[in-house]
Amino acid sequence: MSGSPIRVLLVDDHAVMRAGFRMILESAGDIVVVGEASTGAEAVATASALRPDVVCMDVQMPDMDGIEATRRIIADPTASPAIVVVTTFDRDDYLFDALAAGASGFLLKNAGPEELISAVRVAAAGDALLAPEVTRRVIARFARPPHSPAAIGRPDPPVVTSEPRAVGTNGVELTDRETEVLRLVAQALSNAEIARRLYIGEATVKTHVSNVLQKLGARDRVAAVVYAHRHGLA
Structure with missing residues (x-):
């Protein structure tokens, strides 16, 4: 990734949210937004066509939610972006379903601009990232004793x-x-x-x-x- 900007696809059904994310990310200098999508199905098609480095994926969207879109993008051999789920909803089912679908990160929309930029950079580098609010829940979920219910x-x-x-x-x-x-x-x-x-x-x-x-x-x-x-x- 060194020497070239991180190419990002924004997926959210709210145009204002996409515009805000674009402004924040492109202010970083090393990130460029190469495309946008407003539905899950559109995200799958656009990711295949543009082959971004990172996809910032909303969860609740028309026609196909972000979890299913993540699953399909990860399964597509022609596109291999890292996917960071960015959602308003701090719900365990979204969190664990996103990770199971192959997402590299999970961030809440109340995160600051620096956190969003950092999340994209971390994902582009091949690393995983979780919002501080959910990290403890992930550890608790997967660290249960093997014979617990x-x-x-x-x-x-x-x-x-x-x-x-x-x-x-x-x-x-x-x-x-x-x-x-x-x-x-x-x-x-x-x-x-x-x-x-x-x-x-x-x-x-x-x-x-x-x-x-x-x-x-x-x-x-x-x-x-x-x-x-x-x-x-x-």
Whole structure:
């Protein structure tokens, strides 16, 4: 992404909201809004045609909601944007359905301009982002004991111990550096910030993050953060 602006598609059924987002994002200097859509179906078609880096997706819209639109965009091999759901409604079903559909972030519309800009940058960098208001609920949801009523039917997650190089009950093992990277991921640091903190290259950080996700069987950084909090690595 370095050297070229982050290309964003805005999806919201309110023109005033889209205009406000456009003004905020384009004021950042490194972000350009390449298109807009007012319905879920229009978002799917526009994402395929424009191939943006990031989609800012509303939830409640005519003809197709943002959750289904997210699912279809993620499933389309011709377009691979990161999707940040931006909604007025602080509801658990929207939050968890969006993450299950493949969204990289979840932000509330009462967030400040800096938070919106940061969310787009984080998503464009391949990282995941959650609004501070919902992070604790995500951790609580996925960190329930495996045999609690809410967890029945889910496979037991890999066990990550708090000691570097320790082997969990189902064979998960992290190196010293991978454990260190996971701790920083759990602090919501981006790859670039982790690289600066550890005095290593950003490409090296990406490799460590990829290895951590693979070892944990985690789909994305949000799942890795959940594991880190659950096992005292945060």
